[in-house]
Amino acid sequence: PNLVCTDLAYHTPQNLLVVATFGRGMYRINLDDVISGNSEPNDNLIVELKAFPNPFSDNSTISITTVKKDFFSVAILDASGRVVKILNHSELLEGTHQFHFDANSLPSGLYFCYVTNPYSKLNKAIKLMKY
Numbered sequence: 001p002n003l004v005c006t007d008l009a010y011h012t013p014q015n016l017l018v019v020a021t022f023g024r025g026m027y028r029i030n031l032d033d034v035i036s037g038n039s040e041p042n043d044n045l046i047v048e049l050k051a052f053p054n055p056f057s058d059n060s061t062i063s064i065t066t067v068k069k070d071f072f073s074v075a076i077l078d079a080s081g082r083v084v085k086i087l088n089h090s091e092l093l094e095g096t097h098q099f100h101f102d103a104n105s106l107p108s109g110l111y112f113c114y115v116t117n118p119y120s121k122l123n124k125a126i127k128l129m130k131y
């Protein structure tokens with residue numbers, strides 16, 4: 001169901017996202033479990049997704065490794081699911097590709113990097129901490 005989120009907190013030692021909802025309670029999401037794939041193993045064209053440094057203060061590098069040439073979309077979403085930056089939306093060759101994520105104009109918080117193509121999907125939580 002769709003619920004109103006009244007508070008959102010990130011717990012670094014356990015890599016947990018804690019969400020409080022109006023009148024419904026609290027939810028804990030283990031961000032280690034957020035990385036997922038939605039395809040058959042033979043169809044998974046994305047074999048690795050990294051973000052470094054993570055957490056970061058202004059800029060991060062997103063690295064993906066693909067097993068064959070195909071169309072890939074790399075997007076950054078905020079905690080509400082809104083796309084804040086598209087890093088790639090084109091065909092990539094087999095191999096490792098790096099994308100620069102400049103977050104200078106964004107507020108501190110939890111973001112998600114989503115890499116998708118017609119056959120597979122991976123995502124990774126990244127934390128922006130401005131000092």
